Amino acid sequence: MSSSPQHFFHELDRELRKAPSFHLWAEIPLCRYRCHFCQFPILVTSSKPESAAATAHRWVDANIQEARAWVQAVPALRTTPVGEFCLFGGTPSVLPAEEIERLVTFYRETFVIDERTSLRAEGSPDSLTHDVLETMHKMGFTALTYGIQTLDDRLLEVANRRHTGEQALQVRAMAKQLGFTRVDADLVWGLPGQTVAGFLRDVDSMVEAEFSTVVATKLHLRSFHDVDSAIGNVSAAVWEDPRVRERLAQRGYRWPSVGQQLQMREAGVDRLAAAGYYEHPTTYFVRRDMGPQVWRSLNLDQDKQVPQVGIGLGAYSWCERAEANVVAAPAQYLDRVANDEIPLENVTSVSPEHCETRAVQMALSTCRPLLEEVHRSRFPDSSLLSGRWGEVFGSLADRGLARIDRKAGSVALTEAGTTLVEAIINTQLGG
Numbered sequence: 119m120s121s122s123p124q125h126f127f128h129e130l131d132r133e134l135r136k137a138p139s140f141h142l143w144a145e146i147p148l149c150r151y152r153c154h155f156c157q158f159p160i161l162v163t164s165s166k167p168e169s170a171a172a173t174a175h176r177w178v179d180a181n182i183q184e185a186r187a188w189v190q191a192v193p194a195l196r197t198t199p200v201g202e203f204c205l206f207g208g209t210p211s212v213l214p215a216e217e218i219e220r221l222v223t224f225y226r227e228t229f230v231i232d233e234r235t236s237l238r239a240e241g242s243p244d245s246l247t248h249d250v251l252e253t254m255h256k257m258g259f260t261a262l263t264y265g266i267q268t269l270d271d272r273l274l275e276v277a278n279r280r281h282t283g284e285q286a287l288q289v290r291a292m293a294k295q296l297g298f299t300r301v302d303a304d305l306v307w308g309l310p311g312q313t314v315a316g317f318l319r320d321v322d323s324m325v326e327a328e329f330s331t332v333v334a335t336k337l338h339l340r341s342f343h344d345v346d347s348a349i350g351n352v353s354a355a356v357w358e359d360p361r362v363r364e365r366l367a368q369r370g371y372r373w374p375s376v377g378q379q380l381q382m383r384e385a386g387v388d389r390l391a392a393a394g395y396y397e398h399p400t401t402y403f404v405r406r407d408m409g410p411q412v413w414r415s416l417n418l419d420q421d422k423q424v425p426q427v428g429i430g431l432g433a434y435s436w437c438e439r440a441e442a443n444v445v446a447a448p449a450q451y452l453d454r455v456a457n458d459e460i461p462l463e464n465v466t467s468v469s470p471e472h473c474e475t476r477a478v479q480m481a482l483s484t485c486r487p488l489l490e491e492v493h494r495s496r497f498p499d500s501s502l503l504s505g506r507w508g509e510v511f512g513s514l515a516d517r518g519l520a521r522i523d524r525k526a527g528s529v530a531l532t533e534a535g536t537t538l539v540e541a542i543i544n545t546q547l548g549g
């Protein structure tokens with residue numbers, strides 16, 4: 119149900135006061151190029167260094183100004199420990215080193231970011247230079263996430279990426295040498311021109327390079343609404359245009375069939391599993407010795423699900439009883455921030471029933487078993503094994519998609535259920 123910003127701030131403040139921590143996310147919506155598959159609300163910076171530096175300065179200023187408005191509206195943000203601070207994008211690694219320092223210093227001074235907080239930064243292989251990585255590490259970042267998509271230079275070029283596969287692997291080596299303890303990267307399957315064998319070669323190279331997490335996402339071209347999409351607003355991707363798709367196919371970049379896509383996912387998961395990677399949450403394959411990313415775990419684990427605050431263009435914030443998006447239109451964003459506003463749109467209040475449904479959906483998306491004991495501690499009048507949930511999981515179990523262990527008091531997805539987890543969440547669990 120649609121609601122007011124004041125309601126959202128009130129709920130968030132109330133929940134933060136009892137939460138052990140929260141997930142804080144700063145969004146810098148700048149990139150040096152727009153990839154042809156990307157639906158994120160980003161701005162492409164100028165190739166002229168002076169203009170690019172001025173744009174970077176403006177967006178760091180705006181982010182800081184918006185963050186100031188948040189702590190004023192939600193005082194508990196100043197006192198609740200930050201579990202993971204994520205500097206996300208776009209591509210924040212396109213910021214000059216001094217802008218990264220300015221932004222992170224402000225966040226460190228304003229929020230409870232201390233030795234308990236993990237700091238994660240995002241970037242792209244072409245902008246994660248030795249200097250930028252060194253600056254990030256010096257500022258306390260120990261976790262790194264970046265987009266690779268594919269290690270095949272031909273496919274990278276056609277997607278309008280400006281780096282090679284080799285460069286992407288060099289960033290991994292540099293980050294390790296500089297002391298990052300966790301290095302995660304994204305692959306996409308279903309790209310035009312990609313073959314099953316080619317995708318599996320990429321997976322093997324990622325394993326060989328010892329990435330801590332391999333995020334393997336299916337190419338989405340229409341709706342990019344994941345179970346827990348970090349970005350609530352999307353812009354059209356170049357490849358959504360049927361004429362562009364057709365021209366690509368004519369140039370020999372064939373779109374993988376549904377059967378080939380299924381093979382990519384299944385064979386990819388098998389290889390990752392054989393190398394000691396497991397899925398948590400869906401599409402994130404984490405190395406067993408590293409475990410899940412802190413923010414994913416804070417957001418989704420059945421026993422955590424702490425509030426999230428996203429600051430920046432198109433950012434998404436939520437707590438148990440309400441959620442909100444920041445606008446995704448750049449000019450409107452900058453105008454409203456200049457007026458000391460938090461430029462929210464789509465503020466929604468969450469009913470008790472939906473709050474419970476969402477908790478189960480998020481927990482299921484981790485691909486880990488759901489425990490009756492944890493569920494009852496949060497929702498004393500409800501059970502995973504009877505009533506509404508009993509019916510849902512019973513029906514999934516009848517179709518071989520879930521396993522119910524009444525003695526242990528747990529419900530888990532089977533392998534087939536894990537493959538279909540997004541569809542199960544969207545169609546079987548109710549909104």
Ligand SMILES: C[S@@+](CC[C@H](N)C(=O)[O-])C[C@H]1O[C@@H](n2cnc3c(N)ncnc32)[C@H](O)[C@@H]1O
Nearest residue numbers: 155156207208209241242265304335336337338
């Ligand atoms: C913010 S970007 C990662 C950092 C950096 N901007 C880069 O691209 O290297 C987040 C990730 O979203 C994924 N992504 C973006 N658009 C997508 C789409 N249409 N389908 C699937 N994954 C997509 C890509 O894997 C990308 O790496």
Ligand code: SF4
Nearest residue numbers: 149151152153156208
């Ligand atoms: S995929 Fe990354 S680099 Fe490419 S446009 Fe999107 S956010 Fe920017």
